Amino acid sequence: MDTGVTFERRKTRQIMVGNVPVGGDAPITVQSMTITKTADVDGTLQQIYALAAAGADIVRCTCNEPEAAEGLARIVPRSPVPIVADIHHQYRRALEALEAGVHCLRLNPGNIRKPEHIKAVAAEAKDRNVPIRIGVNGGSLDPKLYEKYGGKVTPEAMVESALQEIAYFEEVDFDLIKISVKASNVPLMIEAYRQLADRVDYPLHLGVTEAGPPPAGIVKATAGIATLLAEGIGDTIRYSLTADPVQEAKIGRQLLEAMGLRERKNVDLIACPSCGRAEIDVYKVADDAVVAFEGREIPLQVAVMGCVVNGPGEARDADLGIAAGNKRGHLFVKGQNVAVVPEDEMVPTLVEWAEFIMEHGIDAAMEKAKASAPAARRAAEEDRQRNLNEKGDDANDAEHVVELIRKDR
């Protein structure tokens, strides 16, 4: 649904990570990281393909040993998406990764401390036109800054660390930079990004580091990333979850789609929360629908509603939906009842109609339903009345419950 509501984005410079633009007016991108040994070329490539299919635009691989750099040399030419080499401690790995042809480096300034090493990497990256992400991390802040800010990781300390690093790069005239100031504490991370966004116009990579396992990890990462995105801050994102990285990529993509920052690729499933009026197991039908639409590129809004009392109205803006009533499914297109189907065929029918709409459009779907629409509307109205009569306004049977409570006193 196009609401016309958009978030104004902060203006940033644009860099190219391989063929993927980051910053400026480029779409916000999703990143994730492989968890295989990078030296295991086939295993890593398999994971990169899975991440790309789940929505990752860019994938990072660790380059922690010489064998990993050799792996990258074999992975990069076969990867479907640009590859970022993750470097900690050894600047030589950065030089090897550049030699391997990676599309970007990620350096943690807290771990590569010698300015001459950072400058050597920047000079080589410049020759190859390869960007670098400066990844400041609350957990590995330079001890001097930690002390300076009273033995605490503060937003100011993180921003100062990033600015120090940027200065090393700018000294050798290198500006293909993106920056992250991640922390596992959400308010700290939000404030650090806000302050950094006021100081520089380089693109920013957002993330809540070590967010942990789902669902709490997803909540934390979303709280941090979404808050900043709504303020127009952020050019590329990563969910750092203690979970299969395919989930990270999927959730990252879903967040951007939910915020209207990326075009929808897959179905947007709306489902009612269910209540005393529900005529079906809404959770099961919704779960079955998720599975049935999984992997199909059907960017429609599809609603699953537990009853016909409010179903079509609640999902008026959905392209397609189904509401249960009297052991049958009432199919509606743009809130209009168009057909009646048996309950056990609800999900396959949704998929069938969704495919029809993708191929022929909504108007053609209404046309197709012309003959059955009047009868479908009558059937839906009958079920609506029946449901209201049976369950009334008091769907939760409150009077009976109150009586029971009184009895127990």
Ligand code: SF4
């Ligand atoms: S009234 Fe119907 S559509 Fe609304 S939550 Fe209850 S079952 Fe779902």
